[in-house]
Amino acid sequence: MKLGRRAALILLILASVFLLLNTSLVWKWMYPIKYQKEILSASQTYQVDPYLILAVIRSESGFETDRVSKKGAVGLMQIMPDTAAWIVKQAGFQPTSDQYLYDPVMNIRIGTWYLNFLMDRYKGDLVKVIAAYNAGPGKVSGWLEGEQWSGRLEHIEDIPFGETRQYVQRVLYYHDRYKNIYSTDLR
Template sequence: MIKRWVLFLLIILAILLTFEMNTHYFLKKFYPLKYEEYVNSYSKEFGLDPYLVFAIIKVESNFNPYAISNRNAIGLMQIMPDTGRWIAAKLGMKDFKEEILFNPEVNIKMGVWYLHYLLKNFDGNLKLALAAYNGGCGNVDLWLKDKRFSQDGRQLHSIPFPETDRYVKKVLAVYQMYKFIYTKK
């Protein structure tokens, strides 16, 4: 009788371990670490969590370096040409041409720098930085001054652009998923 219980428990344990390993295997297919060298390098350089960068790339372009949005945002991190020109000047990059935004390394470097800039601009508030990444800094500044959207001028309690609201929620959810899949317990 005891042998059967031990055997039963071992089988259950083996099934659970197999399920755990397979679950992470399949999740990694849906949440890959493409361009890991660039993401890790620039995340380290600019002090960001690489899983946040992977989440933004996943949501923005699903890792398609040739993605172009209906608003003409380009590449992996979906950088607008005007924003790219501004970032290039800040980074000391000469002779900016928007085609360079299709280059994965350049796009990731610029996108990570910009996210770092937004986080610094919004005192480390990730929700505000993500809202600005999607909806623009000027809009976030206006929303923070409007009592309908911010009760204290430091947090957004409501994001008036539905697309930006969905974007922030999606990036945060995907970010949690990356951390769940890849962070060692």
């Protein structure tokens, strides 16, 4: 009989811990938002889902402004300098220093402008946009034209690059997490 009470007590404790961990406060602690004002501003300016911006930043840099990848991508949204230079020219941005990719405001604006560009190119198809953000639109278009990948969510496993395949899955996961956690707080 003692063993039954212990088991019941353990189950009660586990259920309590689960309920405690399943609170909004805990979820927001696990999935924080930094640079909310800047993200919302860029989201509105370039008509890009703020949860997508958050998911990209979380996946790319974990909200670290000074992050530089092995390939040379810089800042919160991990933008390659050559791509950034092209975007600055296309969008008419006027950076105030040559270190503009480290500036959270400029990095978020450039990255969000690029997401909008990709949304236009891929007619709003989120999966293709995310893949192109990681691998580049030339590669993604090549995969689609060469029928290596259908571009569909249910065929993510067919993406030829493992890094891009995992990236798409990760960004979609974070997109859903942020959307579920902040659905009433953000917009």
